[in-house]
Amino acid sequence: MIKVMSANGAISEAVKMCKPKVIPVFPITPQTTISEYLAKFVADGVLDAEYIRVESEHSAISAAVGASGAGVRTFTATSSQGLALMHEILFVAAGMRTPIVLGNANRALSAPLSIWNDQQDSISERDTGWMQFFAENAQEALDFVIQAYKISEDHQVLLPSMVCVDGYILTHTVEPVDIPRQEDVDEFLPPYEPISYLDPKNPMSLGTFTDPDYYMEARYDMQTAMDGAKDVIRRVNKEFEEVFGRKHGLVESYKTEDAEIILVAMGSICGTIKTVVDYLREKGEKVGLLRVISFRPFPQEDIYQAVKGARRIAVLDKNISLGIGGVLFNEIKAKMDVNASGFILGLGGREISPDHIIEIIEKTRNPTETNKINWIGLKEEE
Amino acid sequence: MEIPEKELLAPGHRACAGCGATIGVRLALKMLGENTVAVSATGCLEVITTPYPETSWKIPWIHVAFENAGAVASGVERALKAQGKDDVTVVAFAGDGGTADIGLQSLSGAMERGHNLIYICYDNEAYMNTGVQRSGATPYGASTTTTPHGEESFGENKPKKNIPMIMAAHGVPYVATASISYPEDFMMKVQKAKEVEGPAYIHLHQPCTTGWGYDSSKTIELGRLAVETGSWLLYEIVEGEFKITYRPLERKPVNVYLEAQKRFKHLADAEKEKIQNYVDEICAELKI
Numbered sequence: 001m002i003k004v005m006s007a008n009g010a011i012s013e014a015v016k017m018c019k020p021k022v023i024p025v026f027p028i029t030p031q032t033t034i035s036e037y038l039a040k041f042v043a044d045g046v047l048d049a050e051y052i053r054v055e056s057e058h059s060a061i062s063a064a065v066g067a068s069g070a071g072v073r074t075f076t077a078t079s080s081q082g083l084a085l086m087h088e089i090l091f092v093a094a095g096m097r098t099p100i101v102l103g104n105a106n107r108a109l110s111a112p113l114s115i116w117n118d119q120q121d122s123i124s125e126r127d128t129g130w131m132q133f134f135a136e137n138a139q140e141a142l143d144f145v146i147q148a149y150k151i152s153e154d155h156q157v158l159l160p161s162m163v164c165v166d167g168y169i170l171t172h173t174v175e176p177v178d179i180p181r182q183e184d185v186d187e188f189l190p191p192y193e194p195i196s197y198l199d200p201k202n203p204m205s206l207g208t209f210t211d212p213d214y215y216m217e218a219r220y221d222m223q224t225a226m227d228g229a230k231d232v233i234r235r236v237n238k239e240f241e242e243v244f245g246r247k248h249g250l251v252e253s254y255k256t257e258d259a260e261i262i263l264v265a266m267g268s269i270c271g272t273i274k275t276v277v278d279y280l281r282e283k284g285e286k287v288g289l290l291r292v293i294s295f296r297p298f299p300q301e302d303i304y305q306a307v308k309g310a311r312r313i314a315v316l317d318k319n320i321s322l323g324i325g326g327v328l329f330n331e332i333k334a335k336m337d338v339n340a341s342g343f344i345l346g347l348g349g350r351e352i353s354p355d356h357i358i359e360i361i362e363k364t365r366n367p368t369e370t371n372k373i374n375w376i377g378l379k380e381e382e
Numbered sequence: 383m384e385i386p387e388k389e390l391l392a393p394g395h396r397a398c399a400g401c402g403a404t405i406g407v408r409l410a411l412k413m414l415g416e417n418t419v420a421v422s423a424t425g426c427l428e429v430i431t432t433p434y435p436e437t438s439w440k441i442p443w444i445h446v447a448f449e450n451a452g453a454v455a456s457g458v459e460r461a462l463k464a465q466g467k468d469d470v471t472v473v474a475f476a477g478d479g480g481t482a483d484i485g486l487q488s489l490s491g492a493m494e495r496g497h498n499l500i501y502i503c504y505d506n507e508a509y510m511n512t513g514v515q516r517s518g519a520t521p522y523g524a525s526t527t528t529t530p531h532g533e534e535s536f537g538e539n540k541p542k543k544n545i546p547m548i549m550a551a552h553g554v555p556y557v558a559t560a561s562i563s564y565p566e567d568f569m570m571k572v573q574k575a576k577e578v579e580g581p582a583y584i585h586l587h588q589p590c591t592t593g594w595g596y597d598s599s600k601t602i603e604l605g606r607l608a609v610e611t612g613s614w615l616l617y618e619i620v621e622g623e624f625k626i627t628y629r630p631l632e633r634k635p636v637n638v639y640l641e642a643q644k645r646f647k648h649l650a651d652a653e654k655e656k657i658q659n660y661v662d663e664i665c666a667e668l669k670i
Contacts, residue, residue, distance in 0.1 A: 021461060021464035021465070022457060022460045022461050022464060024453075024456070024457060024460075049464070050460035050461070050463060050464050052456055052457065052460055052495065053495065054453060054456070054491055055487060055488070055490065055491035055494075056487065056488075056491070058449070058450060058453070058488070059450060059452070059453035059456070059487075059488050059491055060453075062446055062447065062450035062453035062454050062457065062488065063453045063454065063456045063457030063460070064457060065446050065454060065457065066421065066444065066446065066453070066454035066455065066456065066457025066458040066461070067457035067458065067460060067461035068457075068461075069444045069454075069457075069458065069461075070419070070457070070458045070461035070462055070465075071461065071465065072461040072464055072465060074457075074461075088447060089446065089447060089450070092446050092447060096446075198419045198442035198443075198444055198458060198462075199442055200416055200417045200418065200419065200441060200442055200470055202442075203439065203440060203441050203442045203443070204442055204443075205432050205437035205439050205442075205443045205444075206442075206443065206444040206445070207444050207445035207446055208432035208433070208434040208437065208445065209428060209429050209432050209433055209434060209445075210433075210434040211433065211434075214434050214435070
């Protein structure tokens with residue numbers, strides 16, 4: 001059934017169909033409507049879940065770990081400062097191998113305080129052991145939540161997932177979304193079967209203290225699980241396509257095959273880039289887009305296969321690791337031998353227009369210094 | 383009073399000889415029974431009972447971090463409820479640091495939301511796990527590693543934060559103070575807390591041989607001296623009704639309690655008198 005809704009609406013619909021048993025959530029702009037939609041679903045009796053009105057995001061993720069530890073499917077959602085407040089417990093959630101799914105409305109981090117979009121918040125959590133999937137539109141937001149549960153709960157993975165949607169651009173923009181049938185979701189996503197959980201009939205201690213004899217192996221196991229998650233994601237994508245008819249992957253290649261210049265980006269900006277690619281293709285220019293969907297695990301093989309034939313690539317970052325530059329750019333540079341230029345844009349909600357994308361393509365075609373941080377849309381440059 | 387013999391906290395853990403916290407947990411678990419899930423905040427108890435791959439816990443147990451025992455217990459309680467396991471008791475154990483200081487927000491949220499859980503603060507009056515730094519529960523005059531006595535200092539210069547009354551102000555159905563040295567009083571309170579629908583809070587005073595500076599054979603004695611001098615009061619607040627549960631026959635001077643501990647050894651008579659006056663004032667009000 002096609003309904004017109006925002007990505008926050010789509011995430012909430014997906015959560016409802018995935019039937020989590022506990023939802024601890026604290027409202028924050030621009031995630032707020034997720035917390036409201038889910039509260040309403042519970043109030044209306046269409047979602048049979050315990051909704052915990054926690055007093056902070058720190059407690060939201062803490063309660064989620066407690067609930068997941070007690071053996072139930074769990075959901076929470078946040079944004080920006082809220083995600084940063086969760087930081088400590090994000091590590092614990094991953095380390096305790098709790099397959100929590102979290103909806104993140106990507107927003108800039110303070111200071112200066114900004115409620116507008118960039119991707120600094122989730123990118124800054126890249127080392128926590130959470131998988132991160134960046135949606136391009138509301139439909140993907142819905143699809144990714146359903147898939148995230150299946151991927152996270154896979155016994156080979158057992159790592160939490162973040163479904164990332166660009167604040168306002170996706171969270172508050174409505175578009176048509178195909179809502180699947182509940183029976184199809186039930187068929188695709190079986191009930192959660194925990195391995196280790198709090199059960200008086202079989203007592204276990206979860207979250208214990210370790211000395212140097214054990215810690216490294218726990219981290220090694222997580223890295224192995226994260227690596228293995230790529231195959232699980234591919235398999236789950238395939239199963240999803242069979243049931244729902246929509247295809248997703250670790251990356252999306254858009255007109256990259258014969259492209260001389262390929263742009264690499266994540267999230268909603270890819271819609272704008274596709275429009276520009278189509279426009280330039282009509283004029284005979286060989287440009288393409290490689291969209292990174294899974295930021296963690298990082299699909300370096302898939303990225304390399306898609307971009308290796310290009311003369312040059314441009315990596316677009318809506319984040320900056322101060323002191324080095326865009327994170328996606330630097331990770332690509334570190335992992336593969338490509339001629340890449342890095343661009344920082346859209347921080348704190350700065351408008352990104354098709355002209356900016358054309359400017360990036362021009363600068364990539366004729367680079368001055370390859371390691372330079374190129375700022376797009378910065379007022380000082382005008 | 384019938385005290386179950388079965389131990390749910392196994393011996394062989396890494397606590398100091400004479401540890402008051404583990405005495406408290408042992409006694410509490412006897413009353414709570416096997417059909418219980420325990421949550422621990424980071425602290426002495428967590429570190430000494432669960433050095434991987436060993437555990438002292440014979441009931442399911444979870445630890446997440448220092449400041450969030452209230453929130454973790456909330457999540458556990460709701461998850462059990464969602465699975466129809468309403469008969470399982472949820473208990474959180476946190477030290478005075480995890481309760482009065484870093485964990486106060488999370489605890490307040492859990493109490494306010496009305497979860498059916500028991501929160502027991504084992505109060506040894508400083509951050510003992512990291513080596514005796516002051517906490518909000520450190521009493522006036524105590525020398526700790528962050529409130530050391532010296533030429534310009536007599537130690538902690540603020541009275542103990544009154545957490546049980548802060549909990550009572552949340553309007554929860556059951557709040558009590560207790561001491562490990564009065565096991566029947568404590569265990570009766572644990573039993574009541576278990577029977578209450580909704581949040582119950584017990585503030586358990588427990589001497590710490592390492593942090594307070596006394597011989598490890600004297601833990602129970604020190605706990606008794608705290609109560610017999612009026613330095614620690616045993617009461618409960620049931621649905622808002624305050625009741626003293628133990629009155630010493632004859633209140634001893636505070637000095638006998640202070641002088642038995644290294645942390646107060648440096649105090650001048652003037653400071654000791656201040657402490658005595660402070661205790662007298664409270665006890666006069668409560669007719670102790």
